[in-house]
Amino acid sequence: MEYTKLNYLLFKMGNLFNSKLFMIVVALVIIIGVTLFFVYDYKNDGPVLSRPNDHNEQKGKHSKKRNGKTEIWLAVIPVIILLVLFGTRMALSHASAPDTIVPSKTEKKVATGxxxxxxxxxxxxGITTKDRKDDNPIVARVNNIPVTPDTPLISSYAGTSISNKQFLSLTVGDNVKINVHPYEWLYKNHDEYGNDEHASHVISMLNQAKVNGEVIKIKADSHTKKNSNKNLKLNRAKAQNATYSSGLGY
Structure with missing residues (x-):
């Protein structure tokens, strides 16, 4: 996917709308709107504020109808401006950065255990592998919370999860594999829009830690099943012979 100049413009505008300057603009709109409303209302004797004197008393009564529509607009316009500002901010919040990283669609096996x-x-x-023994097994949870590029602490095999279906099929001693979707750049031309050294470091760290793996049970093939059944029969025969030799057979 290519990153365009329009994408970059929207991204920069999104940063602007999430800055302190945006909050200053919002505060100014509120202050100016409220000030204009009450100044206009006071100068035109109502309907909210009217100067308490005999000369303006009758004028204030008649001004309520005359000024009503104008003051409604003075109250509505700042609200419309604020809605537009916050609506634009929400829309621009979805604009992605040029150095955005995402999990790839390719699945890769990173461990068996x-x-x-x-x-x-x-x-x-709990799963043991060549590099994770009984004293420090990999821990997978049903619907585990995945690790993101913004996660402050990233540990090896963090975010490893297992589906509820796979979990119900597992017993102690089963062989499993862990598959991951390695992180990669969302945009191929990311390096055209500034320094991406930090994002490159994050990609390397996430992939090295093998995060967000998915545990899948390894089904035994027919040859393995035959050997397993053969060993089971041999063990039963040995146990039976031991029973007879000890004088406990019938």
């Missing part, structure tokens, strides 16, 4: 813990009450699964 074995389930050592299944906690049904918390929806938590």
């Amino acid at each position: 074995k389930v050592v813990l299944v906690n049904n009450s918390t929806g938590k699964v």
